[in-house]
Amino acid sequence: MKQPEVRSQKSEESQPMLRCEGLNKCFDGTRALRDVRLAFPSSGIVAIIGPNGAGKTTLLNVLTGFLRPDTGRFFLGEWELTRVAPHRIARLGIARTFQDLRLITLVPVLENVMLARPNQMGERLWHALFRFGLAAQEARNREHAIRWLQFVGLDQQAHEPAGELSYGQQKLLTLACCLAAEARILLLDEPVAGVHPNMTEKILGLLRELRGMGKLVVFVEHDMTAVRQVADQVVVMDEGRIIAHGQPKEVLERPEIMEAYVG
């Protein structure tokens, strides 16, 4: 498989780390997040697990700016992102996928990935109208997008409408979009839920490769087998709280966690 070019990896210590302090969020009296304090490693794979309604997706929504916490703060390195708009957070290299796959289903797969490319000249009105140097940048973006499609194994479907891909392929496409956006931190909401076991293996393999590239992958998941296979750390949530955090072997062996959340 052709490996996409990635930006030169800085040493682990120099990468700004994502951390949150005392995050709280209420919906109509229901506390979705309760004093969530968490420091993510600068790279690796972190799984967030817990029963439905534990606050996992709410945490992802807060960390990507789609929800504002009632109290508490979160940071990327020294930058506080608590009140920052979602698109600005994305531009800082934090990309996400959604449980309900969000794609532009009517346009080709390649267009979806090209949309994700950052700093596009042609997204400015002046350049869109007069197109100085636009063709060259479009060609580079196309090439870059194709490389990420090759990385996830969708290059053969590049010109098919995204809506015609299988569910599993659409999950791969959302991953390619995050990567084309040059994200260093990927927050994935149930990346292997509802897909064929072969596709699950493929996605988990890609997550391992991303870890090898020095990226931080945070994923919410109910599939404990997948979590055991790839996660370096596990965060267990319940009723908006973090009730356990550590290495999978250590956390998932605790009887109370096994009994209550793992089965």
Next chain:
Amino acid sequence: MDYVVHILILVATYMVLAMSLDLLAGSTGLLSISHAAFCGLGAYTSALLATCFGVPFFIGLLAGMAVAALISFIVSLPSLRLHDDYFVIATFGFQMILFSIFNNWIGLTRGPLGIPGIPQPILFGWHVSSRLDFLILGAALAGFAYFVVHRIISAPFGRVLHAIREDEVFAKALGKNTLYFKVTAFAVSAALAASAGSLYAHYITYIDPTSFTVIESILIISMVIIGGAGSTWGPLVGAAVLVVLPEALRFVGLPSGVAANLRQIIYGSLLVIMMMFRPCGLVGKYGFSK
């Protein structure tokens, strides 16, 4: 022959209006019911500058476009934070406000009396006086609007507009400042609508508020829907059909009172039929709703 040319001039003017609305409604998914108001802004700005200060047509045209873009910017900042139906209602409110200003600010617009004696354009020494001249000018303006809209849609800018139409959350998650794109599309759309208004004012040489009512806005929306929202040719086809079709009724021999009402029935029936059987319009691909 003059009559046919007159109809073609109206077709060209409505093509500009339909294309500009399609940039907003078809490509971005923002249905605006204030397009006639922006057309009116261009018409009044250009007409007032020409009649009060003798400003040349071209400068008046640009001034009208600038005023419409500026007003759209001011209106869009609060209204574009609204979603779907609420945005539609906000633009409807703006349409009503602007119509009231056209109708009631007597000192500026002369209200229902309108502005007569708007001079015919002189463009770089070319006195646009005959209907054929106006047709050439109208066609040039429609060509300009097509160029602008097509360039925007086929560039990465257009890719983001489509993303906003399909799924704004997805666009935001990919780092796109969707408010910037919506405000810009709204401003370009309003400016192009104003250019059509300016042409209309200098062609008819008289304007009054009844030319810029909500009914006109709905007519322009009908053109976009019937032609095919979000498609290159849809608004052009829609404008041609909805301008030419009612004119054809003149030759059926109906009394004028009946024909006028029949037109409204035809618009309504066409919209219902298209929504039921061909929601993507005559030549469109995607349909109007998200």
